[in-house]
Amino acid sequence: MEWFESWFDTPYYHLLYSNRDYTEAENFITKLTKELQLPTSSTIIDLACGKGRHSVFLNKLGYEVIGLDLSKQSIEHNKQFENETLHFKVHDMRDAIDSKPVDAVFNLFTSFGYFDNEKDDKSVFQSVYNSLKPDGFFVLDYLSEEFVRETLVPEMEVHREGIDFNITKKIEGRHIIKDIRFEADGKPFHFFEKVKLHTLETINSYATECGFERVKIWGDYQLSEFNAEKSPRCINLFKKK
Structure with missing residues (x-):
């Protein structure tokens, strides 16, 4: 997938x-x-x-x-x-x-x-x-594109309904990649988002x-x-x- x-x-x-x-x-x-x-x-x-x-x-x-x-x-x-x-x-x-x-x-x-x-x-x-x-x-x-490059925050933590989302962002080539890690229901999760900087x-x-x-x-x-x-x-x- x-x-x-x-x-x-x-x-x-x-x-x-x-x-x-x-x-x-x-x-x-x-x-x-x-x-x-x-x-x-x-x-x-x-x-x-x-x-x-x-x-x-x-x-x-x-x-x-x-x-x-x-x-x-x-x-x-x-x-x-x-x-x-x-x-x-x-x-x-x-x-x-x-x-x-x-x-x-x-x-x-x-x-x-x-x-x-x-x-x-x-x-x-x-x-x-x-x-x-x-x-x-x-x-x-x-x-x-240019605004994203100038204002990128590389690390942040977001709290939502008892879950701490640990987020890191980086630019690799033509993509901005957001790495998302957190624990929920006693289990670790890892997702990411990858968007082109068109x-x-x-x-x-x-x-x-x-x-x-x-x-x-x-x-x-x-x-x-x-x-x-x-x-x-x-x-x-x-x-x-």
Whole structure:
């Protein structure tokens, strides 16, 4: 199994990241949909939706939403939120998306860059492109390479519900690697995360090769202008030509 297949499907992954700011995420989604001027009749795919927080909020805003994720446990959890305009499916983002053409695809909070093979990275863009209507939007919310290199904290300890997560980070070549060790239920655990430090140029080359045009880059969840050295995020807006 790939690292993300095993790690993302454990309860410990969700526990470690349980402090995520829902208010910030909802404000970001609200700003983003207004910026894109997406009418509430639009259909949006939340690609790599996790436990569905963005999908559910988008649906509350009035959109028809399809949440897709590789984690069977996450999708099983999300089924409780389903209604006539909100659906969840297990899906590998490298594969073709089985749906009618949609108005937008959102890939949020660094849910890309996990694959070692460049062919897999490109297949994600092609899959998204094929799923969109003409002039449809693809939002890729990614880490900011230079900012990550400048602000890397090599060691930290995170406490969650009686568990001490010991985390180390390092950069090896084009990857940032996060090593995660902890004890739970009397047993030691070891997981890691490995994400490519894609450059702006590389991401854009994947997009243009598939037929996208990059129309905007934002640098944070307030949709500020992107600055390579100072921006904590690299939020790419692509449009299907």
